[in-house]
Amino acid sequence: MKRSKIVMAVIVGLFCFASGAKAWDLVGHKLVTELALKGLPDDFPAWVKDDARVTRLLYLAPEPDRWRGQGAAVLNHINSPDHYMDLEDLDVFGLTVETLPRFRNEFIELLATFRAQHPDIAPYDPTRDAAHVYSTPGLIPYAIIERYWKLASSWSTLRTLQEYSDVVSEADIESARNNVIQEMGLLSHFVGDAHQPLHMSKHHHGWRGENPEGYTTGYGIHDYVDGTALVANKINSKTLADKVRPAANMDETDPWPQILKFMARTESRVEPLYKLEKLGKLEAKSGHDFFERCVLEGGSNLAGLWLAAYKISKIDDYMSTALEALRAINQPVEEEVPAK
Ligand SMILES: [Zn+2]
Numbered sequence: 001m002k003r004s005k006i007v008m009a010v011i012v013g014l015f016c017f018a019s020g021a022k023a024w025d026l027v028g029h030k031l032v033t034e035l036a037l038k039g040l041p042d043d044f045p046a047w048v049k050d051d052a053r054v055t056r057l058l059y060l061a062p063e064p065d066r067w068r069g070q071g072a073a074v075l076n077h078i079n080s081p082d083h084y085m086d087l088e089d090l091d092v093f094g095l096t097v098e099t100l101p102r103f104r105n106e107f108i109e110l111l112a113t114f115r116a117q118h119p120d121i122a123p124y125d126p127t128r129d130a131a132h133v134y135s136t137p138g139l140i141p142y143a144i145i146e147r148y149w150k151l152a153s154s155w156s157t158l159r160t161l162q163e164y165s166d167v168v169s170e171a172d173i174e175s176a177r178n179n180v181i182q183e184m185g186l187l188s189h190f191v192g193d194a195h196q197p198l199h200m201s202k203h204h205h206g207w208r209g210e211n212p213e214g215y216t217t218g219y220g221i222h223d224y225v226d227g228t229a230l231v232a233n234k235i236n237s238k239t240l241a242d243k244v245r246p247a248a249n250m251d252e253t254d255p256w257p258q259i260l261k262f263m264a265r266t267e268s269r270v271e272p273l274y275k276l277e278k279l280g281k282l283e284a285k286s287g288h289d290f291f292e293r294c295v296l297e298g299g300s301n302l303a304g305l306w307l308a309a310y311k312i313s314k315i316d317d318y319m320s321t322a323l324e325a326l327r328a329i330n331q332p333v334e335e336e337v338p339a340k
């Protein structure tokens with residue numbers, strides 16, 4: 001009985017979530033990106049910090065939220081769940097953040113299998129869900145790890161084209177640089193979301209279910225944290241200039257466990273956030289310091305993933321073979337010396 005109540009809360013909660021959640025709005029996503037840029041080590045490719053590249057990166061950081069504006073069910077279906085995961089609800093499916101399957105499709109299949117075996121525990125009604133997004137508690141770790149490898153791939157393409165600069169055009173190399181910036185910007189969005197406590201919890205738009213502490217159930221707390229908290233607390237790249245943390249040390253071969261760890265850490269901040277709200281301290285020193293920690297950690301973890309993706313990139317063998325062939329064709333043909 002208790003379980004089915006939980007599940008209903010999951011369904012209702014998810015329903016609320018997808019309607020307007022934006023996470024950190026423009027200000028927060030840009031700030032996490034700025035902090036990450038400052039956290040990169042000096043030997044990271046310097047061209048990334050050119051003014052025009054930074055302008056583009058900051059523009060891209062909120063881009064996945066803009067995809068919601070189209071209101072297209074097919075796009076919302078694939079995009080919306082990438083911005084959050086209600087970690088408490090994994091329990092319904094016998095999972096924890098540490099035991100999440102590696103692959104997106106395996107996770108989705110696992111939930112579907114569970115539903116088929118326990119129709120009473122995890123009901124899902126797609127007829128009430130135009131974009132068919134509420135069948136999972138969110139998919140953000142998959143968005144992050146997939147973006148991570150896309151970024152590594154973009155670096156590999158750039159490295160490979162630069163290695164063959166005698167046979168490829170500068171325009172191709174410039175396109176490859178642009179793709180690196182594109183992937184860095186999109187990765188920034190999802191890492192930023194993973195540091196917004198209300199994106200890691202079923203209590204995303206007010207406290208849901210049992211509430212012995214009497215935390216707010218108001219929907220507005222989400223928009224406050226997304227959009228107002230940083231501005232109201234005067235938290236920006238200038239006020240944080242002396243507090244920037246260096247790139248977190250990520251395992252470039254497999255940052256998955258570290259991604260799950262920072263998600264769990266963000267979730268551990270959910271109840272403290274509601275406590276601050278209850279005490280009216282969201283804009284007191286304790287509230288200020290709370291939000292500061294969220295964005296500083298977000299910046300450091302993002303820089304860590306950016307750096308790791310760069311480190312794991314390599315010369316692409318498949319491209320290399322084709323470029324070698326091109327190089328061979330371009331070699332001047334030696335004239336045959338007539339026999340004496
Ligand atoms: Zn949000």
Ligand SMILES: [Zn+2]
Pocket residue numbers: 022023064065083189193
């Ligand atoms: Zn988002």
